[in-house]
Amino acid sequence: MLDLQGIAKHFGGVHAVDGVDLTVKRGEILGLIGPNGSGKSTIVNLVSGLFPLTSGRILFDGDDISDLPSHARVGLGIARTFQNIRLFGQLSVWQNLWVAQNSRLQRQEMFFTRWFGGSAGVQAEIERTLEFFDLAHKRHELAANLSFGEQRRLEFARAISAKPSLLLLDEPAAGMNAEEVDQLDARIRKMRDDGFTVLLIEHHVELVMSVADRIAVLNFGRKIAEGPPAAVQDDAAVREAYLGTR
Numbered sequence: 001m002l003d004l005q006g007i008a009k010h011f012g013g014v015h016a017v018d019g020v021d022l023t024v025k026r027g028e029i030l031g032l033i034g035p036n037g038s039g040k041s042t043i044v045n046l047v048s049g050l051f052p053l054t055s056g057r058i059l060f061d062g063d064d065i066s067d068l069p070s071h072a073r074v075g076l077g078i079a080r081t082f083q084n085i086r087l088f089g090q091l092s093v094w095q096n097l098w099v100a101q102n103s104r105l106q107r108q109e110m111f112f113t114r115w116f117g118g119s120a121g122v123q124a125e126i127e128r129t130l131e132f133f134d135l136a137h138k139r140h141e142l143a144a145n146l147s148f149g150e151q152r153r154l155e156f157a158r159a160i161s162a163k164p165s166l167l168l169l170d171e172p173a174a175g176m177n178a179e180e181v182d183q184l185d186a187r188i189r190k191m192r193d194d195g196f197t198v199l200l201i202e203h204h205v206e207l208v209m210s211v212a213d214r215i216a217v218l219n220f221g222r223k224i225a226e227g228p229p230a231a232v233q234d235d236a237a238v239r240e241a242y243l244g245t246r
């Protein structure tokens with residue numbers, strides 16, 4: 001589904017991403033880990049179109065999307081969460097999800113469904129999402145008034161509401177306590193069961209080991225390992241670069 005071919009991003013002399021090949025297959029959860037500054041977030045920013053590539057190509061479902069602007073990539077079904085939460089603070093929880101749903105419906109050009117038959121379905125879907133993320137009791141609360149953990153859940157809920165073909169999760173466990181990480185683990189597993197395709201960038205190695213089908217490891221902007229969690233965990237280069245240093 002997603003095929004990164006020799007992608008690189010240089011910021012002046014800093015080679016943040018330096019010739020990475022990486023494939024995400026439909027229906028899998030690919031974990032991307034690596035030490036601080038190894039280029040993980042830069043890859044998310046390149047795939048979502050926030051930064052232009054220095055070199056290489058990004059293919060999505062076989063099409064070269066390297067030069068498409070962010071909004072066009074969203075239109076193709078690539079959704080993301082941000083390390084620093086970005087919600088509509090002055091809209092309610094429900095409204096934040098409604099906006100996300102609406103963007104999807106526009107994407108699918110379901111004008112008639114949206115106006116003449118979709119509203120009950122849309123509302124039911126928002127309700128299911130609120131339940132799934134344990135936010136039903138907060139539906140009328142302004143996003144800005146939510147606790148940090150609730151805002152993270154809403155950010156995740158909003159990304160899923162767009163029914164993405166590919167979801168980029170940028171450090172979803174950042175700042176979460178152990179109980180919240182367990183809940184996040186369960187939600188990502190459920191998403192895998194539901195057939196979502198996810199690129200999961202995360203510092204929390206235990207979480208990635210638990211939920212990812214495959215893991216790729218970055219160090220200094222380069223991929224140093226890729227494979228099933230157990231193999232990656234035992235990889236000598238990974239242990240030296242990352243796991244062994246924690």
Ligand SMILES: Nc1ncnc2c1ncn2[C@@H]1O[C@H](COP(=O)(O)OP(=O)(O)OP(=O)(O)O)[C@@H](O)[C@H]1O
Pocket residue numbers: 011014015016017034035036037038039040041042043203
């Ligand atoms: N906009 C930018 N301008 C200049 N340098 C940048 C920029 N964004 C990232 N970098 C540099 O690129 C390198 C990779 O950063 P990146 O944020 O992708 O790493 P990361 O693996 O996501 O790190 P972390 O785990 O700490 O979030 C770092 O050296 C960083 O300082």
